[in-house]
Amino acid sequence: MAAVVSAGFGKFGKRKENILEIAAESALPITRKFRDSIDFVLVSNCYSGEFNGISGLNNLVTTYLSMDALPSIRIDNTSGSGGAALFTAVSLVESGRAKSVLVVGVEKMSEKPTKEVTRIISSLLGEREKAAGPSLPSLAGLLAKDYMREFGAPRESLAQVAVKNHRNGALNPHAHIQKVLTLEQVMGSAVIVDPLRLFEISPISDGSTSILVVPDETAESFTDKPVYVKGIGMSSEAAYLTDRKTFTDIPSVRRAGEIAKRQSGVDRPDFAELHDMATVLEIVQSESLGFFKRGEGWRAVADGVTEIGGEFPINASGGLNSKGHPIGATGIAQAAEVFQQIRGEAGQRQVKHAENGMMMNMAGFGNSAVAAVMGAVR
Amino acid sequence: MAAVVSAGFGKFGKRKENILEIAAESALPITRKFRDSIDFVLVSNCYSGEFNGISGLNNLVTTYLSMDALPSIRIDNTSGSGGAALFTAVSLVESGRAKSVLVVGVEKMSEKPTKEVTRIISSLLGEREKAAGPSLPSLAGLLAKDYMREFGAPRESLAQVAVKNHRNGALNPHAHIQKVLTLEQVMGSAVIVDPLRLFEISPISDGSTSILVVPDETAESFTDKPVYVKGIGMSSEAAYLTDRKTFTDIPSVRRAGEIAKRQSGVDRPDFAELHDMATVLEIVQSESLGFFKRGEGWRAVADGVTEIGGEFPINASGGLNSKGHPIGATGIAQAAEVFQQIRGEAGQRQVKHAENGMMMNMAGFGNSAVAAVMGAVR
Numbered sequence: 001m002a003a004v005v006s007a008g009f010g011k012f013g014k015r016k017e018n019i020l021e022i023a024a025e026s027a028l029p030i031t032r033k034f035r036d037s038i039d040f041v042l043v044s045n046c047y048s049g050e051f052n053g054i055s056g057l058n059n060l061v062t063t064y065l066s067m068d069a070l071p072s073i074r075i076d077n078t079s080g081s082g083g084a085a086l087f088t089a090v091s092l093v094e095s096g097r098a099k100s101v102l103v104v105g106v107e108k109m110s111e112k113p114t115k116e117v118t119r120i121i122s123s124l125l126g127e128r129e130k131a132a133g134p135s136l137p138s139l140a141g142l143l144a145k146d147y148m149r150e151f152g153a154p155r156e157s158l159a160q161v162a163v164k165n166h167r168n169g170a171l172n173p174h175a176h177i178q179k180v181l182t183l184e185q186v187m188g189s190a191v192i193v194d195p196l197r198l199f200e201i202s203p204i205s206d207g208s209t210s211i212l213v214v215p216d217e218t219a220e221s222f223t224d225k226p227v228y229v230k231g232i233g234m235s236s237e238a239a240y241l242t243d244r245k246t247f248t249d250i251p252s253v254r255r256a257g258e259i260a261k262r263q264s265g266v267d268r269p270d271f272a273e274l275h276d277m278a279t280v281l282e283i284v285q286s287e288s289l290g291f292f293k294r295g296e297g298w299r300a301v302a303d304g305v306t307e308i309g310g311e312f313p314i315n316a317s318g319g320l321n322s323k324g325h326p327i328g329a330t331g332i333a334q335a336a337e338v339f340q341q342i343r344g345e346a347g348q349r350q351v352k353h354a355e356n357g358m359m360m361n362m363a364g365f366g367n368s369a370v371a372a373v374m375g376a377v378r
Numbered sequence: 379m380a381a382v383v384s385a386g387f388g389k390f391g392k393r394k395e396n397i398l399e400i401a402a403e404s405a406l407p408i409t410r411k412f413r414d415s416i417d418f419v420l421v422s423n424c425y426s427g428e429f430n431g432i433s434g435l436n437n438l439v440t441t442y443l444s445m446d447a448l449p450s451i452r453i454d455n456t457s458g459s460g461g462a463a464l465f466t467a468v469s470l471v472e473s474g475r476a477k478s479v480l481v482v483g484v485e486k487m488s489e490k491p492t493k494e495v496t497r498i499i500s501s502l503l504g505e506r507e508k509a510a511g512p513s514l515p516s517l518a519g520l521l522a523k524d525y526m527r528e529f530g531a532p533r534e535s536l537a538q539v540a541v542k543n544h545r546n547g548a549l550n551p552h553a554h555i556q557k558v559l560t561l562e563q564v565m566g567s568a569v570i571v572d573p574l575r576l577f578e579i580s581p582i583s584d585g586s587t588s589i590l591v592v593p594d595e596t597a598e599s600f601t602d603k604p605v606y607v608k609g610i611g612m613s614s615e616a617a618y619l620t621d622r623k624t625f626t627d628i629p630s631v632r633r634a635g636e637i638a639k640r641q642s643g644v645d646r647p648d649f650a651e652l653h654d655m656a657t658v659l660e661i662v663q664s665e666s667l668g669f670f671k672r673g674e675g676w677r678a679v680a681d682g683v684t685e686i687g688g689e690f691p692i693n694a695s696g697g698l699n700s701k702g703h704p705i706g707a708t709g710i711a712q713a714a715e716v717f718q719q720i721r722g723e724a725g726q727r728q729v730k731h732a733e734n735g736m737m738m739n740m741a742g743f744g745n746s747a748v749a750a751v752m753g754a755v756r
Contacts, residue, residue: 018505049428049501056456056502056617059745063504063617069633071612071746073462076452078434084451087475088466094473097465123427124434126441127396234449239434239441255447367437368449 001378002090003219003226004211006030007336010106012176012207012324019052019108020064026210026329027104031065034212034222040098041065041072044085044105045328048074050120052108061104078124079277080363081105082209082331083370087234089213099214100222105332106208117204121327124364126240134241137201139365140278141193143247147280148195150248151295155195159186160301161279162199162321168308169318171349174333176205176324200279205324209333216378225376227339230266230356232372233259239367248295250288250366257289257360257371264373266356271312271341273334275362275369276319285360286314289371313351316341331361331370338374379756380468381597381604382589384408385714390554390585390702392488397430398442401484404588404707408480409443412590412600418476419443419450422463422483423706426452428498430486439482456502457655458741459483460587460709461748465612467591477592478600483710484586495582499705502742504618512619515579517743518656519571521625525658526573528626529673533573537564538679539657540577540699546686547696549727552711554583554702578657583702587711594756603754605717608644608734610750611637617745626673628666628744635667635738635749642751644734649690649719651712653740653747654697663738664692667749691729694719709739709748716752 010025017025023043031038043058054060058072077084082105092098109117122135147153163183169175181199189198212222219226235255238244261267272291276282283297291312292300300306306314317323317337320330338357340346346354356375363369388403395403401421409416421436432438436450455462460483470476487495500513525531541561547553559577567576590600597604613633616622639645650669654660661675669690670678678684684692695701695715698708716735718724724732734753741747 046433047427049425049498050433053501055424055428055454055498056742056745058455059502059614059617059742060504062614068616068621069614069629071465071614071748072455073466074454076433076454077436077450087449088451088469091466091469091473091475094475095469097469097472120427120433123431124437126438236437236440236447236449238446239437243446251447364434364437367434370449 001216001228002093002213003216003228004335004339005214005219005222005226006034006212007339008210009174009336010208011174012205012326014110015206019048019054019106020060022108022206023061023104023106023208024064026208027065027102030102030210030212037100038102039070040092040101041070042085042089042101042103043072043074044081044103044332045074045107046076046078046081047107047120047327051111077368078363079327080331080361080368080370081328083361086331086335086372087232087370090229090232093213093215101213102210103213103332104208104210105329107326107328108206109204109326110206114204129241136365138193140280141196144195144280146247147284153298156183157298157302158279159183159200161276161282162186164307165276165315165319165321168316168349169322172318172323175318175322176203177322196278202277202320202325205326207324207326207329209329209336211332211336225343227342227374227376228378230373230375231260231263234370236368237366241365248284250284252366252369253285253288253360253362256369260371260373266373269356269358269373270354271316271351272314272358273317273337274314274360276315276321277325279321282314282319289360308349308351316349316351334359334361342374342376379594379606380471380591381594381606382713382717383592383597383600383604384412384590385717386588387552387714388586389552390583390704393584397426397432397484397486398438400486400584401439401482401586402442404586405443405480405482408588408590415478416480417448418470418479419448420463420467420479420481421450421452422459422481422710423452423485424454424456424459425485425498425705429489455746456741457705458709458739458746458748459706461739464709464713464750465610465748468607468610471591471593479591480588481591481710482586482588483707485704485706486584487582487704488584492582507619514743516571518658519574522573522658525626525662531676534561535676535680536657537561537578539654539660540564542685543654543693543697543699546694546727547700550696550701553696553700554581555700574656580655580698580703583704585702585704585707587707587714589710589714603721605720605752605754606756608751608753609638609641612748614746615744619743626662628662630744630747631663631666631738631740634747638749638751644751647734647736647751648732649694649729650692650736651695651715652692652738654693654699655703657699660692660697667738686727686729694727694729712737712739720752720754
């Protein structure tokens, strides 16, 4: 087993700094304390070539951090890169191939115009689907329609996710959008892909988050309050979306969650950070992960169950929806949020009784998913 | 410890097929035999975005191979991606996080014109050096001059590496350039970066190679002749080349080699596959790895020591120089060559007494290096 013993946060948003400066913003708080023990660096990043014209990012990051000799790898699994990097870090310390892995999740997206960003991200679609011209937001629009039709969910129940997540994000100093929104504001914002509106889709953000992963045996030598990765699962699904039977259940998410729960022995964590690239996705994921019955996730939102003060808080961080979604950083930011919550260090957005939390980081449109259950007790 | 139990080879060269077809060419021979036991896929690739306009390559590859649900990650460490993927695969099976990892190394480079390819690859240089406009071949040119001046190596001794490696490559059915060259032909080819000539620099190639990595405990259930990864080391150096004291010793290569030798207990393997992106690099690497004294590697080439029939064969495969260098595939191709040699399955290019072999895969201009000692006996 492995543990997270430190987390560093950069501010998500439109940033003027270059990608190395952004990466360093979250990595330096960790390296300042633990430089001498770090022996491996993973950089979770997907699009440094496409967005920033940079390759070999892992090596540039270690150089920028003055850790020249350290082995490093860039880990890419599109939007699920952070989850994949956490999985790899856990494996590296469990195998003894590394003693202490600095994982830096980073993306700088704002160098390109929105249209270009959407086109680049859509390059993960299979060729036959690319020909039909969908983008990931347009798929989320389709899913929203399917979900409402299949389960009779009112349109407002989806928008309510954005209201909740923006309220949470306003309490998160690292979040991109720190602005409380009313239901009317969400429903009145511009239609991006029918029926989804501007505030229901994660913004294009720059940013980084870093964590330090060590074997559970040594965790207490780093901190009094390690947070253990008690279970972690990774699963995938066909890249060809036309092969999917339904959009309203996501098999990769379901399977990754099942593995994480089985390994950890925690069937019901106390809270979760999910991959709400669009509002409807948070709801569908909360069902695929078994937190709510299929078709009933929207009711949990409507009833306030998923609020910070609710029975099962989801995205207390603000989620991708308000915190932002710098692609390579997202999964690490989720793990870092769970880490802070379990340590009771989440400030105004602290959830009660946060003993075990789940993060679930998704790639593509459920093309891949990594779920981890993290907890205070081994 | 881990073992390689199967290898699949694609033809290196200019290919008309798309990157998924190229990846499948080497992966299918393995999946046809071992599909049911494979539970993780690593795709070693650096530039699918820049060269092919594709992201999420790992997911597209598993889908193409009809292994939809398998977790997968794209591993990038520029030219050292294959080495990094081998390191990750070893860690995954040693930690028990995976039981059997298919590693697919693939790159399709020929979609872009040579000038564009060189520009893209040079995007791994630091900003201040990029501004000065060097490319990786131009750095190799500088190194060649330094090496000749420092150690009095005759110009022909460098070209002799190309003669040897093309002679070897002509015996390798997977090699890009299967053509025996005379010293006159090498020395008479076009100057690319003074003093290095066309046949001294690896060509731009498409291609893939795949291997299957399992824990040593289960290796014999896959094959009668597993090849064990007895030691594997990874190390790096500053991305900023102006920080290097010298080019004629490569610290990342030296350190990675030391780790691999120490772990394996094999100080003197029987042969090696090195990263001869340019002829002079093979010589310098053979010294940094301790196979020859500093400044004497060129003599070993001149004396035939590194020939297939020599005392210490280097790049019996033809090396990057003649086999080609499809970036993400190279490290895996090196491991696969060592695998074949140790199993005695290298045909006309078989080296004698191949009990232990080393592969050394380098990234950038020594920015990173992975060295592994592989052997027939645990």
